[in-house]
Amino acid sequence: MKRKLFFTLLLGTTIVAGAQTKSGGISxxxxxxxxRQNTPTASDRAxxxxxxxxxIDNLAKNQLNAGDLDTYFSVETKKQSxxxxxxxxxxxxxxxxxxLRSNFAKRTDSLTVSFSQDYLFFWxxxxxxxxxxxxxxxxxxxxIDDQRVQFFFHYPLNDGGTFCGVADLSExxxxxxxxxxxxxxxxxxxxxxxxxxxSKLREQGLELRRMVSDGKKASDIEKxxxxxxxxxYHMLVITLGEPVKEFTYAFKDKNGKAITPAxxxxxxxxxxxxxxxxxxxxxxxxxxxxxxxxxxxxxVEYDRxxxxxxxxxxxxxxxxxxxxxxxASLKDGRKLYSSYxxxxxxxxxxxxxxxxxxxxxxxxxxxxxxxxxxxxxxxDSGSTxxxxxxxxxxxxxxxxxxxxxxxxxxxxxxxxxxLIMSARWFREYMFRLVVDKQYVSEKLLKEYEQKPIMVMPxxxxxxxxx
Numbered sequence: 001m002k003r004k005l006f007f008t009l010l011l012g013t014t015i016v017a018g019a020q021t022k023s024g025g026i027s028x029x030x031x032x033x034x035x036r037q038n039t040p041t042a043s044d045r046a047x048x049x050x051x052x053x054x055x056i057d058n059l060a061k062n063q064l065n066a067g068d069l070d071t072y073f074s075v076e077t078k079k080q081s082x083x084x085x086x087x088x089x090x091x092x093x094x095x096x097x098x099x100l101r102s103n104f105a106k107r108t109d110s111l112t113v114s115f116s117q118d119y120l121f122f123w124x125x126x127x128x129x130x131x132x133x134x135x136x137x138x139x140x141x142x143x144i145d146d147q148r149v150q151f152f153f154h155y156p157l158n159d160g161g162t163f164c165g166v167a168d169l170s171e172x173x174x175x176x177x178x179x180x181x182x183x184x185x186x187x188x189x190x191x192x193x194x195x196x197x198x199s200k201l202r203e204q205g206l207e208l209r210r211m212v213s214d215g216k217k218a219s220d221i222e223k224x225x226x227x228x229x230x231x232x233y234h235m236l237v238i239t240l241g242e243p244v245k246e247f248t249y250a251f252k253d254k255n256g257k258a259i260t261p262a263x264x265x266x267x268x269x270x271x272x273x274x275x276x277x278x279x280x281x282x283x284x285x286x287x288x289x290x291x292x293x294x295x296x297x298x299x300v301e302y303d304r305x306x307x308x309x310x311x312x313x314x315x316x317x318x319x320x321x322x323x324x325x326x327x328a329s330l331k332d333g334r335k336l337y338s339s340y341x342x343x344x345x346x347x348x349x350x351x352x353x354x355x356x357x358x359x360x361x362x363x364x365x366x367x368x369x370x371x372x373x374x375x376x377x378x379x380d381s382g383s384t385x386x387x388x389x390x391x392x393x394x395x396x397x398x399x400x401x402x403x404x405x406x407x408x409x410x411x412x413x414x415x416x417x418x419l420i421m422s423a424r425w426f427r428e429y430m431f432r433l434v435v436d437k438q439y440v441s442e443k444l445l446k447e448y449e450q451k452p453i454m455v456m457p458x459x460x461x462x463x464x465x466x
Contacts, residue, residue, distance in 0.1 A: 060362075061357070062357060069415075070393075073391040073404055074394050077102065077390045077391060078333065079390075080098070080102060081114070082408075082411040082418070083114075086183075086188035086189065087189045087191070088189065089158065089160040089190065090117060090190075090408075093121065093165070095338070095339075095386040095387055097166065098408075099434075101274075103275075104274045110254075111260070113274055116175070116177060118187045118240055119267070125232075126236060127169065127306045130225075130229055133228060135151075136149070136205040137221060140208065151458065152205065157194055159190045162303065162339075164303075166337075167283075168305055171278055171279060172306065174268035176247060176265075176270060179249075181241065184239065187240055200232065201232070204231075208224065211224060243267075246264065250262040282436060283436050284434075285312065285434050286314055286321075286432070287314040287433075288319050288322055289461055290372050293316065295316070296315075296450065297314070297315050297452045299312070299313040299314075299453070301456055303457050313452055314432070315444060325444075327392055327398075327400070330391065335406070336434060337386060337432075338388070338389040340430050343385075345425060351419050351420060352415075352422075353420070354422040354425050377460065387408070389433070390404050390418070391403065399423075400423045403421045404419070406418055
């Protein structure tokens with residue numbers, strides 16, 4: 001036994017040694033070169049000791065940029081209550097609903113409303129389940145390792161999204177007040193519910209693929225899909241509650257006092273009263289993607305919430321033009337849906353984003369020199385979080401100095417629930433903006449109506465906002 005063990009260990013050592021010297025691997029000689037170039041200095045040892053018991057950001061914080069924060073804004077929309085998405089990826093819905101309730105308050109002047117995220121999230125998840133199952137059917141004759149088939153099985157469901165979802169879902173299913181259908185634990189904490197439903201959808205997707213492969217009639221496949229969606233509906237009712245069908249509601253002022261008679265509504269009639277009509281067709285979506293040609297329109301296939309709804313379609317513009325669209329809207333008191341790579345250079349305690357908040361280069365004695373386009377192309381940066389753009393501070397020439405957003409992480413976070421962004425950070429890490437057409441020039445509106453160039457959802461910039 002000992003001889004066999006010795007021989008096995010010797011053989012294993014030989015195989016490993018061979019693997020290490022294979023071209024492209026880390027050879028012993030290469031490792032020596034690496035080590036020789038990394039002789040620790042006294043400064044390195046001090047940093048290593050400090051990092052053993054401290055967070056990287058605490059040591060990388062740029063003290064020259066940590067003074068009192070200027071909170072004055074020359075252009076600011078009316079404040080409203082701060083929401084909290086908690087442990088969910090529904091920032092797109094919170095930001096979109098912030099815009100809708102702000103528009104309602106601006107139009108009515110004295111009335112306020114808060115929309116139920118739980119209600120619309122129920123329909124979002126059911127519609128996304130159908131999008132996945134129908135996508136499996138549409139691509140049922142392709143091999144299982146086809147890129148599009150893999151996309152549906154990899155992302156059968158998610159709680160992220162874009163403003164397209166707010167528009168399509170609210171138009172189709174209406175809206176209800178948050179008091180009528182409040183949040184549940186699974187709405188606030190989506191991961192477990194989502195994981196369970198994803199497993200069920202993958203199982204259902206395999207069955208639908210077999211039906212397509214076996215040549216089953218389209219009507220039979222449709223019937224089976226409907227039965228599958230009934231199972232998903234049941235799972236959503238268990239976790240999110242039954243969607244409200246009718247309710248009685250009286251509008252309140254900003255102090256919470258009811259100032260209208262109580263009235264019966266359906267979700268659709270409540271949508272009509274608070275939003276006032278269709279959202280689709282009233283706005284354009286713009287994006288800053290320096291990898292692609294500006295003043296061209298792009299559309300992301302399957303980047304939608306509803307199978308028969310709208311893909312994310314956007315006009316690609318330089319940041320300077322996006323800034324002017326935002327300024328025009330804010331000057332007229334209109335908040336905007338917007339999205340960012342919020343984790344980059346974020347000082348959470350102060351609620352401040354600036355490119356000079358942390359000096360990681362000095363801490364690690366290196367440099368970080370990628371451009372915005374290069375960061376996107378390599379998955380180092382992208383649109384990760386939607387927030388509601390509410391204010392801008394302009395200099396004497398009308399150029400932005402800083403920006404302000406309402407976040408959905410609760411009122412105790414940052415600047416009383418808000419986040420301030422320097423102009424230089426905004427240009428590097430802002431990506432998406434939804435603008436009402438009344439603030440868009442005829443030239444840009446015409447460009448938006450170009451035949452879009454189709455791009456795929458696997459693109460690094462088109463993961464859903466969370």
